[in-house]
Amino acid sequence: MRHKNKIMSTVIAAILLSATPVWAQEGGIQIVQSETKQAPTQESVSVDKQVPAKVAASLAKIKKLIPSLADLTSMEKQLIPNKYGNGIKTWSIILSDRPEQADDEKEYTYAYLDFNAKTGQLVNMTYRNPEFASPDMPSDDLAKEKAEAFIQALLGDEMSDYKLSDRMGSGMTSYRDPAGKYKQSVYANVQFNRLVKNVPLSGFYAIVSVDEKGNILGYQNIPTTEIDESKFADPSKALSADEAKEAFSKQLEGQLAYNSKQPVVIYIGGSGNMETKPFLKYEFNAPIIDAITGEVSEELSHGRTGNTNIPVTLKPTGEGFSIRNQAEAEAFLKEELHLDLTDLEFEKVDLPEENEIYYVWSKGYGDKNDEPRRIRLHVNTTNNQIEYFATTDVTPSKNDDLISKDQAQEFVETFLSNYVTEEKQVVISHLELIDSPINIPDWVDQNKLDKDILDNSTPHYLIRVNGLHNGIQVEDESFSFTLDAHTGALKNLNARNVRANVELPASDKLVSKADAQQAFADATELQLEYIWPTFFGQVAPEPVLVYSPSSDWKFVDAVSGKVITVEHRSDKK
Numbered sequence: 001m002r003h004k005n006k007i008m009s010t011v012i013a014a015i016l017l018s019a020t021p022v023w024a025q026e027g028g029i030q031i032v033q034s035e036t037k038q039a040p041t042q043e044s045v046s047v048d049k050q051v052p053a054k055v056a057a058s059l060a061k062i063k064k065l066i067p068s069l070a071d072l073t074s075m076e077k078q079l080i081p082n083k084y085g086n087g088i089k090t091w092s093i094i095l096s097d098r099p100e101q102a103d104d105e106k107e108y109t110y111a112y113l114d115f116n117a118k119t120g121q122l123v124n125m126t127y128r129n130p131e132f133a134s135p136d137m138p139s140d141d142l143a144k145e146k147a148e149a150f151i152q153a154l155l156g157d158e159m160s161d162y163k164l165s166d167r168m169g170s171g172m173t174s175y176r177d178p179a180g181k182y183k184q185s186v187y188a189n190v191q192f193n194r195l196v197k198n199v200p201l202s203g204f205y206a207i208v209s210v211d212e213k214g215n216i217l218g219y220q221n222i223p224t225t226e227i228d229e230s231k232f233a234d235p236s237k238a239l240s241a242d243e244a245k246e247a248f249s250k251q252l253e254g255q256l257a258y259n260s261k262q263p264v265v266i267y268i269g270g271s272g273n274m275e276t277k278p279f280l281k282y283e284f285n286a287p288i289i290d291a292i293t294g295e296v297s298e299e300l301s302h303g304r305t306g307n308t309n310i311p312v313t314l315k316p317t318g319e320g321f322s323i324r325n326q327a328e329a330e331a332f333l334k335e336e337l338h339l340d341l342t343d344l345e346f347e348k349v350d351l352p353e354e355n356e357i358y359y360v361w362s363k364g365y366g367d368k369n370d371e372p373r374r375i376r377l378h379v380n381t382t383n384n385q386i387e388y389f390a391t392t393d394v395t396p397s398k399n400d401d402l403i404s405k406d407q408a409q410e411f412v413e414t415f416l417s418n419y420v421t422e423e424k425q426v427v428i429s430h431l432e433l434i435d436s437p438i439n440i441p442d443w444v445d446q447n448k449l450d451k452d453i454l455d456n457s458t459p460h461y462l463i464r465v466n467g468l469h470n471g472i473q474v475e476d477e478s479f480s481f482t483l484d485a486h487t488g489a490l491k492n493l494n495a496r497n498v499r500a501n502v503e504l505p506a507s508d509k510l511v512s513k514a515d516a517q518q519a520f521a522d523a524t525e526l527q528l529e530y531i532w533p534t535f536f537g538q539v540a541p542e543p544v545l546v547y548s549p550s551s552d553w554k555f556v557d558a559v560s561g562k563v564i565t566v567e568h569r570s571d572k573k
Contacts, residue, residue, distance in 0.1 A: 054120025247294030
């Protein structure tokens with residue numbers, strides 16, 4: 001399954017919401033708020049030029065709300081006609097305590113503020129003060145308290161159009177000081193939803209970023225389109241909360257699966273640390289449902305699906321692919337994958353802590369006059385088995401014909417029969433032809449799209465094969481393949497194997513799938529909201545009224561029947 005896991009942002013503007021499992025497999029495209037690719041046109045303005053009175057007043061107000069900004073001076077002012085791709089002119093102002101004759105060994109404070117040139121309203125702010133740097137998160141109560149006080153003072157009467165969201169995110173800015181010391185500021189992102197007809201409008205929100213000590217580090221409230229309330233469905237026609245929960249439960253699809261390294265705690269702070277535990281679990285999708293019909297929202301269900309359940313018995317045809325050195329790596333690439341390594345430069349990277357070796361062959365990177373080529377092969381040094389392969393070196397097809405799904409499956413089965421050293425029962429869990437780069441909604445004017453969006457893809461197959469334990473699929477014992485759909489050539493391979501010393505739970509006493517499904521539905525909060533789909537700067541004709549599930553990542557322990565929510569904590573010290 002694909003999960004939208006929490007990730008750490010390196011800019012204040014990014015909001016992080018809790019992760020959630022998504023039933024759609026790799027390659028799925030969800031219509032969400034998307035940035036236009038239009039490059040902003042900048043008109044530099046001297047710092048001596050006066051900004052409009054409304055902008056000046058707004059800046060003065062911000063300095064009162066955040067007193068530490070008062071000691072900073074303007075370093076740069078720019079009037080930017082279309083910085084955010086919404087056609088709104090923006091005044092961008094940089095404040096700092098850095099003098100003209102700066103000390104390169106000293107850290108300085110910076111604040112980056114963007115104002116709507118017409119209204120003077122603050123639309124974006126990032127504040128980096130070295131004295132505030134901390135790897136620790138604030139408490140939820142402190143973050144909400146400080147955020148609410150700030151935005152209420154900032155917006156005044158307009159605050160009636162916003163409501164504090166139950167969903168909180170987190171983020172991080174990181175940098176190295178002049179001495180080379182790594183620093184980071186971890187913060188909570190408190191979200192305030194924009195209300196229309198007293199219902200939140202998803203994607204239209206204000207975010208206030210608060211650090212461990214309650215300092216305001218960021219603000220974001222960037223308008224994407226004008227709001228015409230006549231385009232919004234009447235919320236009184238929506239299903240009740242109980243009716244929505246019943247409809248949601250009926251739409252759930254789930255699967256029983258093992259995971260030997262199921263995350264139960266993910267640490268925020270950039271280290272990538274996780275606490276894991278073996279589980280036999282039920283994973284369920286969490287669909288967005290139409291608030292009026294109770295069906296899965298068609299407008300928001302454009303993700304590709306290719307789920308299958310094809311059992312396969314792999315019978316070894318050789319001794320497996322054992323890669324112990326460069327010579328064996330090159331023999332594998334030439335003999336098994338028929339790749340030409342002529343004129344490619346070789347590099348070997350040893351990672352003893354990770355029990356891995358990277359073999360890399362490349363040419364042309366950084367050379368504008370040469371087509372870049374790269375081949376990567378990652379090998380696990382504990383068993384000399386391939387864990388990862390990727391190449392840009394695929395021979396173009398001379399025709400438009402595509403190989404069939406049966407041919408793609410045959411390649412995978414033949415490859416794995418050469419890979420394994422003993423008979424093995426597996427299941428092909430995903431087999432999908434991707435013949436277009438993205439799914440484009442019907443309402444999009446394709447003539448207005450960047451050509452790169454339409455042309456930047458070659459038809460390919462995505463195939464995933466999972467191992468079985470007690471006849472049950474094992475999520476983290478898998479082989480994921482990408483095949484060129486014209487030639488059948490292997491473009492990418494990712495292999496994962498369960499550690500030999502991991503004991504998986506017994507499967508003789510399980511809760512029923514129906515009970516697990518009900519438990520998952522009961523534990524999932526549904527939010528009545530409008531979603532206004534956008535696609536690379538184009539906006540759908542009208543918003544959709546939906547019930548959206550809470551976005552935390554959770555699953556049902558198939559042995560105990562308990563719903564387990566993956567926790568997110570500040571990074572380990």
